[in-house]
Amino acid sequence: MDAFAAAPVATSTQPAGQLFVVQCEPDPFTRERLNVGVFAVDASGRRKARMIDQAGRLECLYGSAAGNVVLLAKAAGEAALACVQPPSPQLRFDGPKPYFNCSLDEAVDRAFAELVTVALPQRDAPQASKLTDELATEAVTSQIKLLLGLNMDLLANTPQVVLNTDRGPWTVSMPLQPLHGVGTIRSADYTPATLKTHLMDSMLDLECAARYRHKRSAGLFLLRPQGLDRKGQAAVDDVVDSVLHRAQRNLHFDQADTASHLARLIREWGDAQTAG
Missing domain, CATH: 3.40.50 (Rossmann fold)
Incomplete structure (x- = not known):
């Protein structure tokens, strides 16, 4: 938990913070792991987490059970911000991995876009005004x-x-x-x-x-x-x-x-x- 608890103070040769990937096993039998969120700790100890908040394309894989994955992701995000271990054996924090030359917000948003491929892209969210x-x-x-x-x-x-x-x-x-x-x-x-x-x-x-x-x-x-x-x-x-x-x-x-x-x-x- 030492790496999870705080990132070292940044210098010109040190990372700006540490990044963690939140993984979930929706089905304990298949043991398939999905990236459902990310969180990071910067050099000052400030934290930020971003988790999936819609079932999106998970429904294609898990049907109605996709909602449970969203709930697990939410619980994982709360645990990450509270600096405690994941609340379920279906969850794990993978990392830490250093990030460089960017802010905490940029690191989290960039990692979420690149690593959490099951997330529903914002542009695909339902729009009442969409011209079909x-x-x-x-x-x-x-x-x-x-x-x-x-x-x-x-x-x-x-x-x-x-x-x-x-x-x-x-x-x-x-x-x-x-x-x-x-x-x-x-x-x-x-x-x-x-x-x-x-x-x-x-x-x-x-x-x-x-x-x-x-x-x-x-x-x-x-x-x-x-x-x-x-x-x-x-x-x-x-x-x-x-x-x-x-x-x-x-x-x-x-x-x-x-x-x-x-x-x-x-x-x-x-x-x-x-x-x-």
Whole structure:
């Protein structure tokens, strides 16, 4: 407990403090250990702990028992701050390991982000205002209806399309079905990794639908969320560039940050696919 109790006073050649990883064995039979938090003690003896506080992806592994892991993590954090041993045999403090050239807060936050991979990322927390693919499609198609009035040839009566592929039936969602094209609408209000997956899946579905429905154009339309900062805009741009570099030749792509603007772009594309 000596190392756990206090870190030495820092000098130019000594660490700024000591870092501990909190590990948990959710299932005593499998003895699998998960990192559920971290805590550190700086050179002055000040302490800080950070533990998981949501079940998040643990639910995929342990179902309803994931809540118990969160409770154990909370108890471990309280023990760490009180300078006592873990309160359960399912918990252990792994360490100490020195950290250098950063504050106590920075050391804890950095270690938590790097080592506690079961934590639910803040950006993935539920957001009431998130613009999902479904909401984006609904918003844009509503604007298209206002633009076109009774002329509804651009919008599909049944967006779900069953394609008779060489490998058997395959169902895709194509809300845009002009005479010579197929198209879909996506939202950019996702993490870069999720957005890339959505766009790649859409691109494959469009290519498949165009091939088996004998359409000359496939349209992919992206509704970007308003209010993104420069970093967020750049992240969306990077994903779009990565996807479009591998797009098929007949792919038409447009994007906008309002449903009304994107609806006008879609109407222009649809007019071109209806003529001729």
